[in-house]
Each structure stands twice: as C-alpha cells, then as structure tokens.
Amino acid sequence: MSGFGARDAILLAEVASYLASALAVGTILIRARPGPSGLWTLANLAAALAVLLIVLRPSLPAWLGHPMLNNTFGLGGITLFALALRRRRQPQAGLRVLAPPLLSLLAVLAAIRIAEVDRAVWVACLSLAYVAAMVWVATEASRLTAQPPRPIGAWQVAGSFGLLAMFFFARAMGLLLAHPQSGLGALLVGPEIASIARLTLLIVANAGFVSLILVDIQREEAAALMAAARAAERERAAQRDNAVLRALLEERAGFIDVLSHEVRQPLNDAVSGIEMLAEAVRAEPVDPPGLIARAQRALDVLDRIAGALNNTLAAATALDRQAKAHRRPTRLAWLLETVRLGLPDAERARVVIVLETTTAEALLDPHLMELALRNLLRNALQHGDPDAPILLSLDQPEPGTLCFAVENQPGQAVAADAELIFTRQPRRRGGAGNSLGLWIVGRVAALHGGRARGRVGSVTRVLLEVPLRAVNGD
Secondary structure, rough: OOOHHHHHHHHHHHHHHHHHHHHHHHHOOOOOOHHHHHHHHHHHHHHHHHHHHHHHHHHHHOOOOOOHHHHHHHHHHHHHHHHHHHHHOOOOHHHHHHHHHHHHHHHHHHHHHHHHOOOHHHHHHHHHHHHHHHHHHHHHHHHOOOOOOHHHHHHHHHHHHHHHHHHHHHHHHHHHHHHHOHHHHHHHOHHHHHHHHHHHHHHHHHHHHHHHHHHHHHHHHHHHHHHHHHHHHHHHHHHHHHHHHHHHHHHHHHHHHHHHHHHHHHHHHHHHHHHEEEEEEHHHHOOOOHHHHHHHHHHHHHHHHHHHHHHHHHHHHHHHOOOOOOOOOHHHHHHHHHHHHOOOOHHHHEEOOOOEEEOOOEEHHHHHHHHHHHHHHHHHHHHHOOOOEEEEEEEEOOOOEEEEEEEOOOOOOOOOOOOOOOOOOOOOOOOOOOOHHHHHHHHHHHHOOOOEEEEEOEEEEEEEEEEOOOOOOO
16 A cells, blocks of 8 residues: 555554444444444444555545445444444434434435535545534533533544534644645544544544443442342341241230130130029029029120130131141031031021031141131021021031031021122120121131131021041042
C-alpha cells in the first residue's frame, strides 16, 4: 500500500480503538447488559469498517471503494451508538428506531451525489449528516445524565459526541463558505491534529459507555445484596415469630392439659356422685319430694357441660391440626352402641339403632366417629320432639360408602342452607350460630375423606358419609 503516512497511521489507530472497544464490551459486558452492549459492539465494528475502507480505498476496486459504502457504515455505526444508549434507557427500544433516520440521511446523500454537485458541497452535506447523527447520540446520552445517580459515563459520551458534532459542523461550514478543494475522504481523514482529537474523543466516549455499564452492574449487585439482606431479615423475623408461636402453642397445650385433667375429672366425679345419690334414693321406699327429678336435671346439665368440654378439647387439639383420621379396625355395631350408651339414661331410651349393612367391621377412627355421632344425637335430642324417638342408623347405599344417619321428627337440627350447617360460624350475642358440635361432625367426615349433609322436611335427617375401607384391604 503506497503512500502510507501519519494520517493513515492515526486512522489505523482509530480502527484498533474501535476493535478493542468492541472486544471489551462484546466479551465482558454483554453478559450483564446484552441489549445495549450488543448494539454498542456492533456500532464499534461498523465504525471500524468505515475507517478501514478509507485507509484501504486506494487499493480496493472502484465499486468497493465508493464513498457511499464507507459512509453507510460510518453513519450506521453512529446511529447504532445512539440506539445502544436508547436501549440502556428503554429496554424495549428496537431496531425500528434506527431505520428511519439512517435511511433518510443516506437517501439525501445519495440524491446529492447523483446530482453531481460540487465536491466541496457534497463533503459539506456529508459532514452535516454526521453532525445530525452525532447530535442524536449526544442527546440520548444527555437524557441518561438526568436519571439518578447521574452516571459520569453518560456525561463522557454526551460531551465526546457533542464536541465531535461541533468539529464536523465547523468543517461543513468551512467547506460551504470557502469551497476548498477536498478529496472524497476529507470528512474522516482531515489534518493529523483533527484526526488525533477525533480519536481521543471516541476513546473517551467508549470509556464512558463502559463506565456506564459498570455502574449498572454495581447497582444491580448492590440491589441484590440489599434484597438478600432483606430476605435474611425476613427469615430471622419469621424464625422469631415461629419461636413466639411455638411458645404460645406450648402454653395453650398446657392450659388444655389443665382443662382436661383439672376440670373434666371433677366433672366426672360429680356425675358419678349424683348417679349414686339417685340410685340410693330409688332404693328407698319413699322418694323425697322431687329429689330424683332434680338429680336427673343435674345429670342432664352436667352431661351437656361434659359434651361441650369434650368438643372444645377436640377442636383445640386434634381436629384443627390433624391432616387425616387415625384409622384402625372398628366394629360398626359396637360403635353405634357405644355412642348410645354415652348418653344419659332418659335420653338413651329414645335412641333406636338400625343396622342396615352386612359389613361388620371397617377402618375408622373410633374416637372421632364416636364424638361426631354423639354430637348429632345431642343436637337431635335438643331440637327434636321430646316425645318422638331418634333413629341412629347405618347403611351402605353404595358398595364403597358407609352412611351414618341421625333422624328425628319433626325438628330443627338442620338449617335451611345445608351446606353452611357444618362450617364454623361464631355465635352472635342474642342470636343463633352454628354450634361447635356440628363443625366437628363436618371436620370428622372430611378427615375420613367423606362429607356431612342434611335434609329438612317432615323428618330431619343428618347424614355422615365416609368411604368404606374394609379391614382386609378391599
């Protein structure tokens, strides 16, 4: 390549600067900011190719050394710089932002070139095109300076391209006013001092972009550390809360244990004492005035207290936390009879057991089933006709289902909305609310994989249906 001088050396240094920036941004920063860094890398490669075509133009074919080709890469590279900065500010910005201004500039330049105007006018118009592109870059960079924390890298890019735009504008004005005889490469070649100044400004601009991306990475790392610290603090707070809750649960368990032993045992002793008194009075030939009736009423009250206490203890312990029933082989006839025997004598006599299934034994939680069925019987005894019998039945309407039923007539044991009867609803002062006993019935059915439901009519019938799990595993 003949005639290689200082100007060409500066241009090659400019090419090396572009390639080094493209290599640094494309291999290191692109992973942290793929959008802006990728565009900035392409911009450097396009600018490097544009300058390289100027250096190699004397040895290239005429069609390849045409000034429109290298200036297309030059203007394209500068607009890519602008798009990279726009992508830094607006991550969704696409290449459609780049196409209109670049195509407009190239169309104007092509029209001027085709018109075969004076060479100085052509170069001046080319310089103004570069001014417009560089002003765009400086504008995008200046917009970044308005965003906290006002990164200094954005100022570097804005200042560098602003000065480059001033340099090209001054050159265009000089060409238009003085009409110097200038070669086609005058725009980018220029005197050596101008080339060195341009190279310095471009290096500063590339360094500013690298600084901008590094600030982003540092901010992301700081945000990640803060998020991790907040997460760790939340975890520590959750652990403290869990410790407090465990302490409260242990305290509650202690209160429940006291309630279970210190209250239920004296209650059972009182029931036994009144039953013994009633038996002793019955053995006497003469009944003191109303003593047996008063003893029976006392037994009824104590029985309701005992039932409420059992329900409260069951709800406060196993039923709220239990995920499934603890099944074991249970004789169905024995279960029904046990439920009936748990009632006071007067109420027990009203309960009629009907067993309508040939299945003798099933896998159930006998404690929970006894509690649920006794709650249904108490509900029927409380709300049903005191002179009518209460039917406690068990049948098998389908091969895989056991259906326990409590029936009384007429009665108000089931609300009109049968789906709400077995949900826990607080009682209102002076008003009605679903009892804890019925909630326990629904909960026991759910723990067995079944359901509780009721039908209201001339006969009130409450059903507790559970899947049949035979003892032999069928």
